[in-house]
Amino acid sequence: DTEVTQTPKHLVMGMTNKKSLKCEQHMGHRAMYWYKQKAKKPPELMFVYSYEKLSINESVPSRFSPECPNSSLLNLHLHALQPEDSALYLCASSQDLTANYGYTFGSGTRLTVV
């Protein structure tokens, strides 16, 4: 299995809702990442987990809350989002933090906040 699987593929939520994005990989990778991508822009790093511990938080607002329950799973909990948070959310994984072999990305969750 050489994939990163993200669910759901599309999500529409209101500003008072609570939802979660899920990411799963079975490649034995020990580093996992959340990125946010706006239209016609490169991905922006949000969070990095290494060996299930939060390694980097790129000053992301607290309405985004990451969780790494085990080495294969990464969640992103969403609460009280704003319309400007609408974007493509990408999960990625790599063998370790050196990322010498690059990242494997999921196909993303397209989030619309209404």
Place this chain on the structure above:
Amino acid sequence: GNSVTQMEGPVTLSEEAFLTINCTYTATGYPSLFWYVQYPGEGLQLLLKATKADDKGSNKGFEATYRKETTSFHLEKGSVQVSDSAVYFCALSDPTDMGRRALTFGSGTRLQVQP
């Protein structure tokens, strides 16, 4: 800090034309370099990589050579197809950058190939 600069797009070519997308980088250490491709509505796919100077990465007819002397990693393809239409991102990973252990992306270059 580390940075990646790509040529502005969109790049519009006819089918079977030669493609070059320029990429230059700035890094404090010895980075690995990557090209990723993003097709409409999808995530990023690793296209090719090079981990040290003078390495050539290649995949699906695309090539790029890690040039330390010019700090460049230009993407080339001899004959593009309509199916190559996508956004291409150059990126680097610098494992010696203790405070920034993640990929640094360029701004992306949109390629449009016309039949």
